[in-house]
Amino acid sequence: MNTVLRDAMAQADMTVGRLARTVGVTVKTAERWLSDPSRVPHPRTRSDVEDALGVSAEVLWPKAVRSAVKTGPDREIVAAYPYRNACPTSVWAQLIDGASQSITFAGYTNYFVWQEHPRLADRLRRKGEDGCSVRFIVGDPESEVTRRREEVEGVPLTVGTRIRITLDALEKMREAPGLQARFSDEHIALSVFAFDDQMLVTPHISNLLGHESPMLHLRRLSEDGLYDRFASHVTALWETGRPVWS
Template identity: 30%
Template sequence: MNAALKNTAGNARLRAALVASGMTIEGLAHEVGMDPRTVERWLNEPGRTPYARHAHQVAQLLHVDPYEIWPTLGNRRKTSAQPRDEMLAWYPTRGTVPAALWATLLRGAVDRIDLALSCGLFLADAVPDLVELLTERAAAGTRVRLALPDPTQAATQNEATRLLLVEDLYTALQHVPGVRMVRHGGIANDVVRADEQLLVMPRVDGCPPAAAPVLHLKRLDHAPLTGAYLLGLDHVFTTAVPLVNTRRLAAA
């Protein structure tokens, strides 16, 4: 292996992506039209960030997100990240989100997972092994928080029963170490958070949740857009009440 790749200093994420791709420093430099010594500086000098066009070329070649490799890329000529830098993608409806994206984000979370949902049924459908996945992440040390709507505040008995049945889908998580389950009294947006990435489903008046758009956001430095939704998540979990028993169905 090239000595520059053995170096443990510098940009570990770029180094790992380069090793995973099987490409050499010289090969990458050739593909992007750079001197190999420049690529070595990207690898070995902490904080070294290439120009945006080179960063995106490299990311495309290595099949990675450029902002994962260079988190400050969006700030190269700015003092702080702008909302457009935080937007990785957007989808016109929940059904147009790539099916694998929900599970991919959750499975890749290391530090935390937050789920603030107005129902929770759609996510259980999108990720069939959701309970097992969250249990595995909690066992690995990921902090997991799940907020579902409070059935006691439902407008009708039928709605309360439906929400209790949805809770029942997640009941196995209730006593899993590292998982916190709560009931909220209503939320403005559905949010799925996996570390620094969020899938946000903002409410639209007169539009059912499934037909509303979905924003895929990535937190960059003190990102104003993502930061607002993270504050919203903190509000949800601060004001929510603990979920005591997920199997108290209305018929009981």
């Protein structure tokens, strides 16, 4: 059973028959996608399924699509989005809920994660209780880097305010097992959100806000590939960061 496809269909309130009609295949074909994870739709149909469910084919059929579609270093790119908010919330949910070893939110403010993901604090607390490491790397709301970024953005909800919203949320779950948080000013232009062997990466463009910048969904497949390069960036941030709590 392709449980990822099944769950994505349930979240989209999509029956097998409705999915088949939507993407133009027989019900029997759609049933085979569910019963056999190695069954992958043709490229055009894959795109239609992605649109219908709001989930990338790499998430729905990870092994099969990687081996059938991509070769070379770009195999680690699961999906690319022109804007961060073009990445479906269902992808975030699957990555957060599916991680079992480590989760790292290395965005400068991490503000949006609390707004877009219901009961995130409870979900992360349960992750910690199950032995998963949960780390946050945030900017210092009082730093000169933050002040300069506020001048560039020029929006009412300032960078410092957005950071403090994250700090308030973390303070409420401060005693959660596995939770750690550090300050850094070195990632103002690059956000990395890592979930075990997958990550979402946003390089920030000029004076645009985070949700207006592009995003890559990566999956680790080899040593010193794209995933490892960004992972080393996160490691450096963490090692040079300052603890939020003394």
